[in-house]
Amino acid sequence: GQSLEQPSEVTAVEGAIVQIxxxxxxxxxxxxxxxxxxxxxxxxxxxxxxxxxLEETGRFSSFLSRSDSYGYLLLQELQMKDSxxxxxxxxxxxxxxxxxxxxxxxxxxxx
Amino acid sequence: xxxxxxxxxxxxxxxxxxxxxKCEQHMGHRAMYWYKQKAKKPPExxxxxxxxxxxxxxxxxxxxxxxxxxxxxxxxxxxALQPEDSALYLCASSQEAYTGELFFGEGSRLTxx
Numbered sequence: 001g002q003s004l005e006q007p008s009e010v011t012a013v014e015g016a017i018v019q020i021x022x023x024x025x026x027x028x029x030x031x032x033x034x035x036x037x038x039x040x041x042x043x044x045x046x047x048x049x050x051x052x053x054l055e056e057t058g059r060f061s062s063f064l065s066r067s068d069s070y071g072y073l074l075l076q077e078l079q080m081k082d083s084x085x086x087x088x089x090x091x092x093x094x095x096x097x098x099x100x101x102x103x104x105x106x107x108x109x110x111x
Numbered sequence: 112x113x114x115x116x117x118x119x120x121x122x123x124x125x126x127x128x129x130x131x132x133k134c135e136q137h138m139g140h141r142a143m144y145w146y147k148q149k150a151k152k153p154p155e156x157x158x159x160x161x162x163x164x165x166x167x168x169x170x171x172x173x174x175x176x177x178x179x180x181x182x183x184x185x186x187x188x189x190x191a192l193q194p195e196d197s198a199l200y201l202c203a204s205s206q207e208a209y210t211g212e213l214f215f216g217e218g219s220r221l222t223x224x
Contacts, residue, residue: 030209030211031211032211033211033212035213041217042201042215042216042217042218043154043201043213043215044215045212045213045214048211048212050211087153087154089211091209091210091211093209096159096166096167097208097209098156098159098167098169098209099156099211099213101153101154102153103152103153104151104152104153106151
């Protein structure tokens with residue numbers, strides 16, 4: 001089968017650092033993407049890792065270890081506006097190349 | 112222009128109605144997608160168009176009928192829907208099919224009575 005596992009909820013305070021993990025089990029793998037979705041809004045692309053290692057974009061970083069089928073999204077200097085759902089997604093070439101989403105992690109940032 | 116625009120934003124329809132959802136992008140993307148999203152759930156892929164041809168149909172019931180009139184437009188025709196089809200319908204586009212970066216529209220929130 002194929003599955004992506006991520007925590008359902010994470011709570012943190014403003015200014016803190018939070019890490020959202022994603023482990024995947026898919027028949028094939030092209031890369032790991034992360035999306036942010038605010039309540040009532042559209043999913044917004046955050047990052048993509050095709051190769052092992054860390055990708056940094058401002059306050060957000062994403063990491064991938066293909067040998068461990070594992071990745072994470074790191075959010076630094078948390079702000080209230082970071083409260084949202086975060087989805088990891090894997091593109092599986094053995095599933096017609098479609099993007100397979102995890103169930104999402106709801107991040108709540110408290111003052 | 113980095114937007115995907117969808118209309119209408121909200122739609123209420125009866126089970127015997129016929130309606131259409133529309134999506135437009137002007138980023139020169141060659142792939143366009145329809146996703147369905149229920150509350151607190153991830154987007155579920157329905158259809159993928161690549162170079163205006165249907166490349167993936169995720170076994171979606173025939174009461175949903177996609178159409179890609181040209182490379183910038185994507186429609187979803189709705190007919191004889193069920194109340195369980197009520198959801199947020201998201202359109203997305205990407206440079207090419209099968210990339211990791213999709214641009215989503217704000218969605219059309221559909222309620223079927």
